[in-house]
Amino acid sequence: MFDIFLDDAPALVVVLPLLISAIIAFMPSKIWLWIISIITLLLHLFLSLHLLKEISVSGLIIYEFGNWEPPWGISFKIDGVNIGLQLLFSIFVLVSTFYSRKIFLNEIDYRDSGKAYSLWLLAVGSLNGIILTNDIFNLFVFLEISALASISLIALGAGQNRKALLAAFNYLIIGAIGATFYVIGVGFAYAMTGTLNMNDLVIQLAQYSDGQLAIFAGMSFMLIGLMVKAAIFPVHIWLPPAYSYAPSAVSTLLAALATKTILYFFVRLLYEVFIIYPSYLSLFLDFVLYPLSLLAIFIGTVIAIYQDDIKKLLAFSSIAQIGYITLAFSLKDHSGVASGFVHIFNHALIKGGLFMAVGYFAILYKDRVTLNSLKGFGYKYPITSFALLICGLSLIGLPLTNGFISKLYLFQALYTNQMYFSIALVAVSSALAVVYFWKIVEQMWFSEIKFKSEKEDAYIYLPIWIVTISIIVFGIYSTPIIEFSNLSADYLISGYQN
Amino acid sequence: MVGGLFIIITSQNYLKKVVGLAIFQTAVFVFFVSLAKVLDGTAPILTKMANAYSNPLPHVLILTAIVVGVATSALGLALVLQIYKNYETIEEKEIESLELKSDK
Numbered sequence: 001m002f003d004i005f006l007d008d009a010p011a012l013v014v015v016l017p018l019l020i021s022a023i024i025a026f027m028p029s030k031i032w033l034w035i036i037s038i039i040t041l042l043l044h045l046f047l048s049l050h051l052l053k054e055i056s057v058s059g060l061i062i063y064e065f066g067n068w069e070p071p072w073g074i075s076f077k078i079d080g081v082n083i084g085l086q087l088l089f090s091i092f093v094l095v096s097t098f099y100s101r102k103i104f105l106n107e108i109d110y111r112d113s114g115k116a117y118s119l120w121l122l123a124v125g126s127l128n129g130i131i132l133t134n135d136i137f138n139l140f141v142f143l144e145i146s147a148l149a150s151i152s153l154i155a156l157g158a159g160q161n162r163k164a165l166l167a168a169f170n171y172l173i174i175g176a177i178g179a180t181f182y183v184i185g186v187g188f189a190y191a192m193t194g195t196l197n198m199n200d201l202v203i204q205l206a207q208y209s210d211g212q213l214a215i216f217a218g219m220s221f222m223l224i225g226l227m228v229k230a231a232i233f234p235v236h237i238w239l240p241p242a243y244s245y246a247p248s249a250v251s252t253l254l255a256a257l258a259t260k261t262i263l264y265f266f267v268r269l270l271y272e273v274f275i276i277y278p279s280y281l282s283l284f285l286d287f288v289l290y291p292l293s294l295l296a297i298f299i300g301t302v303i304a305i306y307q308d309d310i311k312k313l314l315a316f317s318s319i320a321q322i323g324y325i326t327l328a329f330s331l332k333d334h335s336g337v338a339s340g341f342v343h344i345f346n347h348a349l350i351k352g353g354l355f356m357a358v359g360y361f362a363i364l365y366k367d368r369v370t371l372n373s374l375k376g377f378g379y380k381y382p383i384t385s386f387a388l389l390i391c392g393l394s395l396i397g398l399p400l401t402n403g404f405i406s407k408l409y410l411f412q413a414l415y416t417n418q419m420y421f422s423i424a425l426v427a428v429s430s431a432l433a434v435v436y437f438w439k440i441v442e443q444m445w446f447s448e449i450k451f452k453s454e455k456e457d458a459y460i461y462l463p464i465w466i467v468t469i470s471i472i473v474f475g476i477y478s479t480p481i482i483e484f485s486n487l488s489a490d491y492l493i494s495g496y497q498n
Numbered sequence: 499m500v501g502g503l504f505i506i507i508t509s510q511n512y513l514k515k516v517v518g519l520a521i522f523q524t525a526v527f528v529f530f531v532s533l534a535k536v537l538d539g540t541a542p543i544l545t546k547m548a549n550a551y552s553n554p555l556p557h558v559l560i561l562t563a564i565v566v567g568v569a570t571s572a573l574g575l576a577l578v579l580q581i582y583k584n585y586e587t588i589e590e591k592e593i594e595s596l597e598l599k600s601d602k
Contacts, residue, residue, distance in 0.1 A: 137559055144566045148573055155577060162584040166593065169577045173506060176519050176570050180526055183563060187526070190556070191533045 009047045009054075010063035010076045010132060013086070016040060016047070017125035025118035030110060033117045034101045040121065041094045044128075048090040055083045062134070070134075070197035077134035077198075080491040084484030085131055085264055088345055092256055092352060093124050099356055099463035100249035106363045107247045108156050116156055116247075123149040123253065130261045136186050136222075137196045139265060140179060143229060147175045150254055154246040161368065167241035174238040178228025181221050188218025198273055205276055219274055223284065226269070230262040232289075232326055233296030236319050243318065244311035248359020251311065255318055256352035260344050263322065267329045267340065271492040282332065289330040294425055296323030301429045305436045310358050310369045313436060314351065317395065320429060321347045327426075328410055331417050334486075334493045339409035341485035346394075346402040346474065353391035353467040357384050360460050371443050378444035380451035383461045385444055387468040392437045394471050397430050402474040405481070501525075512581060512588040516574040523567045530556045530563070 005012060020040045027033050054061055055078060063076040078086070097120070104116055126149065129142035151172050157164035190196060192215050193204035208215055224235075231239040239259075243251045274281050300320030307313035325347070328340030361369045364381060378385045394401035407430065414423045474481055502525055505518025534556040542551040582588050585596060 137562075141562060141566060144570065148569055151573060151577075155580065158580065158584070163597070165577060165581045165584060169512060169574070169581065172570065172574050172577065173515055173519060176574075177503070177506065177522070180523050184526055184529065187530050187533060187556075196559075 006047075006050055008063075009050050010061060010078055011065065013044055013047045013051070013090075014076075014125050014129045014132060016044060017121040017128070021118045021121035021125065024121070025114055027114050030105070030113050033114060034097075037097050037117050037121060038094070041090070041097055041124070044124075045090040045094055048086050051078055052083055052087060055079070071195035071200045074133075074135045074138050075197060076132040078132060080487040081268060082131050082264065082488075084341070084345070084481075084488060085261070086128070087484075088348060089128060089131060089257060089261070092348060093253070095463045095466055096249065096252050096256070096352065096356070099252065099460060102457060102459050103247065103249040103359055103363065107249075108159055112156060116153065119149045119153050119156075120250075120253070122146075123153065123258075127257060127261050130265055134198050135196050136189065136198060136201070136269075137183075140183055140186065143179055143182070143262070144176075146258065147171075147179065147229070150242075150250070150258060151175070153250040154242050154254075157245045157247045157250070160247070161245055163241065164245035167238075167245045171238040171242045174228060174235075178225045178235070180225070181228070182225030185218045185220070185222030185225060188214050188221065192218070198269075201273055202276060205273070216277075216280060219277075219280065222269065223266070226262060226266045230259050230266055231319065231322060233292050233299065233319060233323060236296070236300075236322075239319065240312055240315040243315040243355075244309060248311075248355065248362055252352050252355040252359060255314070255355050256348040259318070259322060260348050263325055263329075263344065267337065268492065270329070271337065285330040285332055289326055293323045293327035293330060294422060296320060297327065297429045298425060301432045301436075305432060305439075307436075308370050308372075310371070310374070310440065311355070311362075313440075314354055314358065317433065317436070318351060320433075321351070321395075324406070324410060324426070327422065328413060331413055331419075333413070333417065334489050335409070335413035335416055337492055338482075338485045338489035339406070339413045341488045342409050342481055343406040345481045345485065346406045346471075349467055349471050349474070350391055350394050350403055353387065353464060353471060354395065356460075356464045356467065357388035357391065360384050360457075360464065371439060374440060374443040375447040376444070376451045378441075380454055381456055382453050383456050384464060387461070387464045388444075389441065390468050390471060392440065394475065396433045396437055400472065400475045402471050402478065402481070404475060405478045409482075510590045512578045512590065513575075516571060516578060519574065520567065520571050523563075523570070527560045527563060527567070530560045 017040060020036060024033055024036055051061070059079065061078040064070070065074045100120070104113055108116055123146050126142045126145035130139060130146065133139050133142060151168045154171065155165055155168040186196070189201065192208065192212060193201055195201055195204050205215065228235045243255055246254065270281060297320050300316050300323060304313050304316035304320065307316060325340050325343050328336050328343060330336070358369055361374070361377060361384070365373050367373065390401065394403035397403040397407040410426065411423060414426070502518045502522030506515050506522065509515055509518060534553040536550050536552045542554040578588055585593050587593060
C-alpha cells in the first residue's frame, strides 16, 4: 500500500511539510501541534532514508512533476551531491523540532504557537525544496517561501525584544533585493537559452561557447543574488541581527540549515552549470570568492571577539565559518569541494548545538545572554554548560571533535593547492576563535560567584546532547561525513575535469 | 529598476523602502514579459490567422513571481505596522536614536 507513496518520495519530502503547515495553522491545541509536527518530520526522515536506499541502487533519481519532460516541466533531481545533505537536513530538523517545544512555550505568546509551527514547517518544506530542485526558477520560488517564513519567525521574537522587528525588516528588504537580482539573472539565461532546467541549460549554453555578454551578465546577477542569500561577506549584514533577535529555536534552525542549503545550491550552480565557461568560473572563484572568503574569515572572527551578546557573537562566528566553506569551494578541485561539504555538515551540527545551548540559557536567565550574565553558569547548570563547552571546542577545531576533521581536510586541500597564505590566515583565525570562546568559558567556570547546581529540563538538554554526542562521534569516526562529501565532490568535479 | 533600488537605498522611511522594493520587482517583471514578445507574434491562442505566437512561458513565470512579490510587500507592510506600534515612528534615524538611548 505504501508503494504508491514511496514512488513519489522526492515530491513528498517537500510537499508533506508544506501541506501539514497549512493544516496546523488553525489548530487550537499546543501539544497536538507539536506532536503532529514531530510525526510529520518522522515521516520526512523515513522518506529521506527511502531516497538514500534508492540512490545507493540507481545513483540518480529525476522526478518530473506531472510527467512533463524538461525543459517544459519542473523536475527534482536527487543524486550523490544532495543525498547526504538531505539526510542531515531531515535528522537535524527532527532534533530541533523536539528541542523547540519548551523554547516556544517560553519565548512566544501561546496564542501564536499555531502560527509558529505552521511557519516552521513552511520553512522546512521550502528549504528542502532548495536542496532537491533542478529548475532555476523553481529555486527562486522556494528561496522566497523560505525567506518569508523565516522572516515571520524572526519577527515572532518581538515579544522578547522589539529589535527583532527591525532585524526582520532589514532581512526582508536585503533578501528581496538578492532574490530579485537572482531573477534578473534567470531572465537573461532564459532569454539566451529558452530553458530553465539545469541539465538542459548546460546543453543549451554550450552553443555559446565563445561567450556572450548577456550570459555573463545573467550569471553574475544570479551569483550575486545567491551570495546575498547565503550571507557571504560583504553582503552578510542582515544575518547577525536576524539570528540574534529571533526566538532561540528559530536561530537554531536558520543558523544550522538555512544558509547551508543556499550554499549548496550556489556551489552546484557553479560546478554543474557555469562550468562550461572555465575562464569565467576561475575568474569568479579566484578574484571574487577567494578574497571575499578570506576577508569573511578574518573580519567575522575579529568582530566576534568584541561582541558582548552571546547570540551576536555566534552569528558573527557564523560569518567566518561561511567564509571557510566558500574558501574551500573556491579551490576548484576535488579536495576543496569535498572539504567544503565536510564543513557544511560539521558546522551545521556545531552551530546548531551552540545556539541550542545558548537558547536554553536565555530562557533560564529570562533575558538576553551577555558575557556577564553567564557568570557561574558552569556550576549552576552543568549539563547544558558541558555541552556548550564541547560544541565550542569543536568550533575551534580541537582533536576528537568533528571541527578538527573539517580543519584537517581544509588544510589538506589548501596545502595541495599551495595556498600557504590562506593556511596561515585560517590558522590565525582558529587561534582567534580560542579568544572569543575562552571569554565565555572564563565567565562560566572561573568567575568569583559559585552556585549550587540546579535542575535542568530533560526535554531541552536531551536534544542538545544528541547533537553534542554526534559531534564527538563524528570527530572520532568521521567516515560517513567524509564519504558523503567525497560523493558530492565526485559528482560535481567530474564535470570540471572534462 | 534603478529608480526602485535608489528609493530603497536613499529613503529613511521604512514605508518608502517597501514601495521602492515593489517598484524594483515590478521592473523585473516587465523585463521578463518583454522577453516573451516574438516579432509579428500574436497572443498564444490557436487560430488559423496567426503564424507566429508570443512565448507564453515567461508570463506564467511572472504570474508566480507576482504572487511572491505581493506576499513580500504584504509582509513588509505588516512589519512596518508592527514597528510603528512598538516605536511610534517609522523613520530610520529616529529609531536609531531611540535604540541608542535605550542601550545606555
